[in-house]
Amino acid sequence: MISGEFGGRRLFAVPGNKTRPTTDKVKESLFNILGPYFDGGAVLDLFAGTGGLGIEAVSRGMDRAVLVDRQGAAIKVITRNVAVTKVPDRFTIVHAAAAAYLQRAVGTIQFDLVFLDPPYAQQEIVKTITTLADDDLLRPGARIVAETDTKVAYPAVPRFQLQRQVTYGITELAIFRYEGDEDN
Template identity: 80%
Template sequence: MRIISGEFGGRHLLAVPGNKTRPTTDKIKENLFNIIGPYFSGGRVLDLFAGTGGLGIEAVSRGMDQAVLVDRQGAAIKVITRNVAVTKAPSRFTIVHSTAAAYLKRAAGHMQFDLVFLDPPYAKQQIVDTIKQLAQAKMLAPGAQIIAETDTQVTYPVVPQFSLTRQVAYGITELAIFQYEGE
């Protein structure tokens, strides 16, 4: 696993030991950023189920100003901390040891994000509820993109204030890209 492109491109990232996380593969990560970017001119990114922190780190490497990396597992937080150290730019990252729900409650109204990654454990997917919480908490900048990584069995209802702009499957993994149309 590595940072694919940008300022930190080519640097290797650690994986979380065990099977409680499922890191996004380099192939999927590269395809994702080709769809949504591939580069950015500033902004904030939230990686809500960060695991290794790879998606948020990649976004900062490609031009986002700042990333908030949230995970509930202590082992993941240790790996994220080490992976952020690889960038040699730790001030551009905030690492939060918390559940997604607790973070959203605590951070409501304090910060807005231009890009949000949602890659929860496949068995515990609550993508639509999380998207609605982000909007209700006023944590999304106008036009923000939300990328959900799920298994291919997920279907999405119409979500007010959001459009589902693209869905792409890679084996058992599917990426869904939502655009925030509120405010």
């Protein structure tokens, strides 16, 4: 943890090299860009790894987080990390592939903040954020943070505004704002 309600607590890492945790430097910069604290809402950490980004968002004021990962080792670590917070009822841990979770979530929740940190070899950011919008999983004004390698170029995405792109070494953060459906 860097800041907020759970400040100073150490999170566990996923053993091996199948996950790529966001470094503390990138995480701190990200939350400085987003605004250091939140006033409620729901966050989705879709490729959660350790769950660190979603846990940090709740620590900084989000009401609840859904932490999704498809790897069993990651789910075990996420469970341990959520236990460190001492408020497990504010977290939902889902062992599923991202696309499978999004299909199940339709009609059950809307998110105010979404973290997308897929494996670099499987980056489908535009497809994923379009699915989130098409399936009504985002509140108007929701922000989506995509963590990718620096080789990704984003086309214009209907209903989204690319607000900022920042590069940290081999990592790039892109922050999108959901403008809502044109019908609204």
